[in-house]
Amino acid sequence: MPDSQPILEVHDLHVHFKMLAGIVRAVDGVDFSVERGRCLGIVGESGCGKSVTARSILRLLPSSDTSGQILYHPAGDDEPIDLVSLDAKGDAIRAIRGKDIAMIFQEPMTSLTPVYTIGEQIMESIRQHQDLSEEEAKDLAISMLNKVGIPDAERRFGDFPHQMSGGMRQRVMIAIALCCEPRVLIADEPTTALDVTIQAQILRLIRSLQQNLDMSVIMITHDLAVIAQLADFVVVMYLGQMAEKAPVVELFQDPKHPYTQALLRSIVRPDTPPREQLHSISGSVPDPRNAPSGCRFRNRCPSVHDRCVEDPPVVEFGPQHSATCWLYVDD
Amino acid sequence: MPDTPILQVENLSKFFPVQRGLLRRTVGHVKAVNDVTFTVNKGECLGLVGESGCGKTTVARCLLRLVEPDQGRILLHGEQQTFDIASASRKEMLDVRRQMQIIFQDPFSSLDPRWRVTDVIAEPLLAQKVGRGEAGRRVLDILPTVGLGPHFADRFPHELSGGERQRVSIARALIVSPPLVVADEPVSALDVSVRSQIINLLLDLQGQMNLTYVFIAHDLSIVKHISHRIAVMYLGRLVELGTTQQVFDECKHPYTKALLASVLIPDPTHREQSYVLEGEVPSPLNPPSGCHFSTRCPFAQEQCSVEEPELRDMGGGHWVRCHFAEELDLSEGVFAPQFETQSASA
Secondary structure, eight states, X not given: OOOOOEEEEEEEEEEEEEETTEEEEEEEXXXXXXXXXOEEEEEOOTTSSHHHHHHHHTTOSOGGGEEEEXXXXXXXXXXXXXXXXXXXXXXXXXXXXXXXEEEEOSOTTTSSOTTSOHHHHHHHHHHHHSOOOHHHHXXXXXXXXXXXXXXXXXXXXXXXXXXXXXXHHHHHHHHHHHTTOOSEEEEESTTTTSOHHHHHHHHHHHHHHHHHHTOEEEEEESOXXXXXXXXXXXXXXXXXXEEEEEEXXXXXXXXXXXXXXXXXXXXXXXXXXXXXXXXXXXXOOOOGGGOOSSSTTGGGOTTOOGGGGSOOOEEESSSSOEEEOGGGSOO | OOOOEEEEEEEEEEEEEEEETTTTEEEEEEEEEEXXXXXXXXXXXXXXEOOTTSSHHHHHHHHTTSSOOSEEEEEEEOSSOEEEGGGOOHHHHHHHHHHEEEEOSOTTTSSOTTSOHHHHHHHHHHHTTOOHHHHHHHHHHHHHHTTOOGGGGGOOGGGSOHHHHXXXXXXXXXXXXXXXXXXXXXXXXXXXXXXXXXXXXXHHHHHHHXXXXXXXXXXXXXXXXXXXXXXXXXXTEEEEEEEHHHHHHSOOSHHHHHHHHTSOOSOTTSOOOSOOOOSOOOOTTSOOSSSTTTTTOTTOOHHHHHSOOOOEXXXXXXXXXXXXXXXXXXXXXXXXXXXXXXXHHO
């Protein structure tokens, strides 16, 4: 790849929610960077902090809960902006949110407002960021609808969300996210609510837009197959912590963290012998309020060791591959 | 295994009326299940797959008569007698439910939050007029079978994780020792690491208790793993039925092929992918004429939009609903990726 410059760098991100029942450390020390035109996958189970990470990039969470650094490199040679330091309701983040960095949310059923037509909702985003007349904005909106594969876009422009199917609504979400040609697209489980044939269409759409618009994508999912098909680089999260990060092929062929290894073994592959017992991980993800100290995976880990009550170190296996685990440290 | 039918579904149909306006006039019908016929053999697992709205959950609910079927027969060959579930009386249904139970999709909404685990699991027994003391004993007996300790008996559902709740649902279904269990998407609401635990449990229990499953899911790789035979539905119709090998390796219906091609392979060195099906499932209120799949089928000919194909036997228990099942070559590479060109030019 010609330029592997980072467009977004996340350093030591912590998001702690203070609740009546105690502090929930939803994200606890996450580091990664997103390169220009590439796709970063964040994979993990429910409660691992992947959605909170995404939301904190766009500053959709209360500032008091977030610490760390999220550096965004704007176009041109401008200095990087630390998104964490911006006022969550201020103009600076509003100029970036939806324009430079856009997001597709998980639930296409609930993330569109039911009282406006989809055309109005796309135009709202366009006119927020671009100085266009109503006519021009409408033309752009219709061309976006065409681009995301909505047939008969001119007529569908006046439809309300309830008149559309789930797959069509997700396309509208993508059209809203893409109408200002963002440099980074955050897709939070964009296909989880959809059928398999529609999932294949949406993923293909995201990939072709990524390649054609030279856009960076952060793909957040629990589905390792989506990661395998789309991501260039992967971050595996478990209960708010980063278990492993690696280039996608390396992660699938040579996983280092016991959690990654167990996850990869537990999925059904085309060549899994039918009706044989699958590998599984014992227990289930604990309540984040009662997360174990030290390595949070230790009470489910097959290679658990006395040392695991201490916070595990980050072990490097190559320039881009690291795992947070005691297993590779000699006594 | 010798093929002894335990459940025979014949010409099952369920049409839901669509009512509009002040007078609630019926303006049409959603043909959720339209003339579906299949057999489930003793000891096997029949997988039922299709996209949302294809009628697979309605089939499951008809089987247990949680919705009233409009037409057809559902013959359950019990130990002593054969019931027609579609026309059974209330009293007969009590016997039927001792032979057949269901596991629901969402373990978060299918357990009453105010009931303790022991009450949830015992309820089918109490409905069968088993005494409370005996029911309590049997609950404690079944908990280890589904991998839960006895201390779970007094817990409430909100204290359990998703996997534990689904184990409770499984215990509730199995407490009356039914030979036949209908599982409606039993793992799709669960975390990846827990999913394989529950699939292993279902496989184990099938061996131990000699169960027969009707397994409904949209995740094809899981259905392939667990099923002996697979039925594919599209818009209320059965479009293909055969052994797992016939459906996965020798499929003859273009829809089955498209469904299989949409399955993402968890291997980054095998990217992209034969074919992405165009368009969406049409509204079941107003399905296309002729073959319901003709509007999305890349092989559709004139005949397809006029004449609805029959479900035909291709030999070896392989049934296909397509006019051109014999002629089509559905081997890899036939399907052209059409979407790429559209978005690439944009």
